[in-house]
Amino acid sequence: MMFGGSLHAYVIRRRVFFHPVPSPSVGSPSPKDTTALRRPPPHLVPAPAEPSSLQVAAEQARRRLDARAEARALAASDPALARELGIGRPDLPRGYDDGGLVDVNHCPPEVLATLPGLTPELVERVVRAREECGGFVSVEELSVLAELPPRLTPRLAEQTIYLS
Known part of the structure; x- marks a missing residue:
């Protein structure tokens, strides 16, 4: 049987x-x-697995990091083109994705306030120091001249750019 x-x-x-x-x-x-x-x-073939929210978020973060690296390279090689494209200027209309970079030398205080760790008081210091020195060349110079807490320097370095 x-x-x-x-x-x-x-x-x-x-x-x-x-x-x-x-x-x-x-x-x-x-x-x-x-x-x-x-x-x-087809009804017997399992559907492909949907990516998890963590996988989606990680992929988006990778894209932003790649976009920032590309925008930084472009700004280093051709600052005039970077300004024309609006790199680091989320306050301006633009068609280029810079991954969320902020040009500390040219953006308004409202945009500076979106940076991680910058309180309204620190934003005022940055604006005041920017007006006094005419702009910054690096995050280290920004931290020293605006008297920012040292713990902010690495966080700001990830999202800022300094176009002349």
Whole structure:
């Protein structure tokens, strides 16, 4: 009796999972034709897994980092083009994605306030120091001249740019 059940399962399995491919010379193949097999029907194929929210967020972060690196390279090689493209100026209309960079030398205080760790008081210091020295060349100079807490320097370095 066990052999009969196994044989039945084998026959059913072949009918469900393997479908004969029509032969162009003969027409439609017989159900017992096992020489040409095709994929199982779509309702039996598992759907591809959807990416998790963590995977989506990580991919977006990678894209922003890549965009920042590209924008920094462009700004280093051609500052005039960087200004024309609006790199670091989220307050201006633009078509270039710079990954969220902020040009500390040219953006308004409202944009500076969006940077991580900058309180309204620190934004005032940055604006005052920028007016006094005419702009910054690096995040280190910004930190020293605006008397920012040292812990902010690495965080600001990730998102700021200093165009002349």
